[in-house]
Amino acid sequence: MTEDADTLYREVILEHARHPRNAAPLEHPHRRARAVNPLCGDELELTLTMDGEAIREIGIQVRGCAIAQAAASLMSKAVKGIALSEAQALGRAFADHMHGDETSLPAELDGLRPLEAVKQHRSRINCTLLAWQALGEAAPLVEK
């Protein structure tokens, strides 16, 4: 649908895809993870620095479509400063929400609302989850 492509590729999404936030790799990360979408070969690399339990900085590099780029960028804004375990729980809630569960979007993720249009495009839902998947698996690099 013409309108559909319009809602999917709204200005917010395109803007984040063109100018992704927190896109620089971190120089001395505490945690790192990679995620791959086996269906399309999209790849994402995520690094974190931590303040104790909390995410201090996040860096995400995406090789993928505009949806994956924008989703990673929006996520990076949403999780900065909160505890990693809490961010990971938000990720699970987001995934449930995107997969059409009747669960509502947590208030913390209000900024990710433009991605809800992707729900109508089943094959693309995973594009919105790639960054969250990496966050869920972000493993410590060095014992501190």
Next chain:
Amino acid sequence: MSFPSPETIRADFPIFRREFHGRPLAYLDNAATTQKPRAVIEALVDFYEHHNANTHSGVHTLSEEATELYEEARGRAARFLNAPSPRCIVFTSGTTAAINLVAQSWARPRLQPGDEIVLTAMEHHSNLLPWQQVARETGASLRYLELDGEGRLATEHMEKAVTEATRLLAVTHVSNVLGTINPVERLVRQARAVGALTIVDAAQSTPHLPVDVQALDCDFLAFSGHKVYGPMGIGVLYGKSEHLDAMEPHASGGGMVLRVERDGADWMEAPWRFEAGTPNVAGAVALAAALDYLQGFDGEALRGQEIALTGYALERLGERSGLRLYGPSDPAQRAGAIPFSVEGVHPHDVAEILDGQSVAVRGGHHCCQPLMAHLGVPALVRASLGLYNDTNDIDRLAEGLERVAGIFRHD
């Protein structure tokens, strides 16, 4: 023989009555699977409504009919490939299963360290991973024939395609990504000269070109029903009898044995020994209907029309700035697939926006990750042609790309 226009051909395909987003579908994903003509759908229904029974077991009328239809379908597949006998035709679930059968039954027990399997850099994962597995298990090594700038096998690689160590050449007849038609006849000759066998992946050639296994002189050849307007879940392995008769089955069970004792069994002859379990009889029967349908057209005229349409598409797409085409520039050297990239826009986004215009193409790696790596791209958009496509579909593709450019305009 008839040679109707794409428009009349479209009328044979019930799916084109459906509208998508209020418009008829411009279906340009034929390399993934083709749509099904009414004759094929009716053959499936007719089998289940009138002839359904298991084969080769019952003496009752239905079972005899089902067996007869199944074996007739084998004969039809043999004629399609100009195979010398129906006994060279093994029904499988598709190309992937057929190639794996050869990997397990022919290659695995025979190859050794020092032996070489030759592939091309454009193979589909289905004609790559089975050989990686055989190589791992036997100690044989893989060697790749590289491509030139237009996605054809490079001449200097062709000259040294095989060596004394080559035992098997596994090559695709037509690339599912680039559309390139490979000079299979010549490669088979070279392989034969060093005593190597050949397996041809004909999944993408059978829909577009006449495929004659005796002219090609290949040892094995595989294709899928669903890419030649037939149903999913049925495919064909052709093998020379001298090989099939010497191969052990890759799977065993009911329907493929002569006699079973507590600690041993005698296999049936080929091809039946390779068809353990209840076969896809309805699929085979409907595949035969698909082959009748496809060969009901004047093949040369269809091919001429396809070359012209390919040329039109290359021209229309080629004039767009920021669009890069891949594959041979000569439309006569390609069949079906027309891959391209749009600068600054990921192939999935291109495919998504085109879908919004009811233009179905594919964006992705097309099960050819090593080829993507060779081309230096993560993915490509691919339009691929079928019997029913015409310039209108290409025009709609071009208009859709205009919309892609509009959405992803650079600030």
